[in-house]
Amino acid sequence: IxxxxxxxxxxxxxxxxxxxxxxxxAFLHGYIDEEVYIKPPPGYLKAQPGQVCKLKRSLYGLRQAxxxxxxxxxxxxxxxxxxxxxxxxxxxxxxxxxxxxxxxxxxxxxxxxxxxxxxxxxxxxxxxxxxxxxxxxxxxxxxGIEIHRTDNGIFLSQRKYIQDILTDAGLEECTPAPAPLSCGLKLSIANGVLLDDPDVYRRLVGRLLYLGITRPDLSYCEQHLGQFVHSPRVLHLKAALHVLKYLKGTIDNGLWYTANSNTELSAYSDADWSACQYNSRSLSAYAVFLGNNLVSWKTKKQRSVSKSSAEAEYRSMSATASELVWIRGLLGDLQVHISLPVKLLCDNTSAEHLAKNPMFDDKTKHLKRDMHYVREQVEDSFIETAHVSGALQLADLLTKPLASSRHQFLSAKLGLISKVQLEGGV
The missing domain is CATH 3.30.310 (TATA-Binding Protein)
Structure with a gap:
């Protein structure tokens, strides 16, 4: 978030x-709690040889500043x-x-x-x-975030930031791509030729990560491309440049926060089982909404290997529940009332049953920590699990590269619109 x-x-x-x-x-307004000495500045002639200056106030360049x-x-x-x-x-x-x-x-x-x-x-x-x-x-x-406000809501975009990235990469006139990554793409840590200058790739991935502030449609590709910054290869750079081509066609897109919405909190939780082809770890993803407005999302590789898709989905539900608890506290500070229980939508019926079932068995005993946490939230009536069909699982966009038509459909459902739509009236 x-x-x-x-x-x-x-x-x-x-x-x-x-x-x-x-x-x-700003940094000059801070005071120093410890003794810090500096050499006399150039041009100060009153200092004797061996004398130093003792700082009483903070200066730019100090670690404490x-x-x-x-x-x-x-x-x-x-x-x-x-x-x-x-x-x-x-x-x-x-x-x-x-x-x-x-x-x-x-x-x-x-x-x-x-x-x-x-x-x-x-x-x-x-x-x-x-x-x-x-x-x-x-x-x-x-x-770096552009804010456009109307009577109907607030529009957040990073158009100028995207334009700067495209200019630096020399792709201002490139042909736009319909999706960030090709459907089903799985990059490798071993295949392909190493880049002569890996800093080019690292810098580009870093800029894409910051772009994710207003672009949830890039969440998966940011996570996927971020795995290779330690040893990037030519194929990785080509994939990152493909993302820029997608941005060329969606440069005016941004998040729309409508003013005509309720304050009902809800979340979509999803997982891609054994997504990593090397260590078989799954991907967790969630999208949290306040009314119709997307306020939090995340894609992250799970810390341990899941033995089934239900287990992977359940671990994702645990991460989503933690985020919901935090958001509830934050909204409480902002005096936003949240009606309970919060609806947690998942497309895996087995994971839903695990959240509601008060019994443990041999097949689920290794999940005990996560199960205790999610079930506690269910028993306290903070969370209510609900089933959503795979076709309407909005967090699916955050777990894998999709075909362009589905990618565009889910992006719109998450609240991404173009400036043209905004000017035409949303």
Whole structure:
């Protein structure tokens, strides 16, 4: 889940204004807790031979700088009666005079929203007095993410970021591909010629990982291509470039968060059994929705080998349950009420029965830890398992490369739209 996703859904559903602030020379506001000495700066003539300077304040370039700035900002926000979230330490909330404010911090970039514009302005003034800030107005561009807001919702995209990647790769005029990876593609760690310059591949995969903030349709290929960064080969680079060709055709796509939605939390859980052809580990994937809006997704290889597809699906359900518990706590900090039980959709009936069956047997005793956790959530009425057909399993997009028609269908179901659709009215 991204920080922007954590914040945008409540803002979108409730119509709160969202402002962006930037702190000037943030690291210089931190104090040093330990003794740090530096050589006298060039041009300072009063220093005697052998003398050094003792730092009292933080400087850019110090290892302690970012931490000390974070401590200083946290202390200041708490002095304004903000409470730091235990779910996400970059999130601060405050209830004052029946008004609710939210602050989200990324180093020296700050997002602020809430129910009272007057209190928001008061906090801006207080921050400017303490640190000096730039008020960038209503949020439009944040950490490479473009934000377009309408009366109907919020649209998040990374068009400029994608364009920069295509330009650097020399693929501005390439022929678009209909899907990120060819259907059924399984790359190898051993086949093919090693790249002369592996840093080219590593840099490209790293940029694709950041692009995943607004593009859940790339979740599987990011996980798959990320396995080969230690020893990339020519075939791996070709596959990564194929992803760029797909991005060329979907450069205007982004996540749409509709304002006309409820706050019902639900999740899709899926697994690809023995997906890895070398160690036979399975892939887990989940997609979590708040109403109609996708707020969290993930694709990850499981830590141990599953002996059956039911076991693989059940381990994926356990990971999804953990994410739901965390999201519930985060939404609680944002004063978003969640009705229980949360629906957990899976397309494997055996895994569903394991979640509901209170008995253990020899075939499932090695699953005891995961089973205890999932069943506890079911027994506490936090989670309710439900069956979904394979054709409507939205998390299927996150576990394997699909045919272009199905890939496009599931992408739309996850909330990916193009800017053309947005301008035409969603």
């Amino acid at each position: 991204s920080y922007c996703e954590n914040c945008h859904c409540p803002c979108c559903l409730r119509g709160w204004p969202l402002y962006q602030l930037d702190v000037n020379n 970012s931490r000390q700035w974070n401590k200083e900002l946290n202390k200041f926000l708490i002095s304004l009666n903000f409470q730091q979230s235990k779910q996400d330490y970059s999130l601060f909330t405050r209830t004052h005079d029946a008004e609710f404010l939210v602050i989200l911090v990324y180093v020296d970039d700050i997002l602020i929203t809430g129910t009272s514009k007057a209190q928001i302005e008061e906090v801006k003034v207080a921050l400017d007095t303490a640190f000096t800030i730039k008020d960038l107005g209503l949020l439009a561009y944040f950490l």
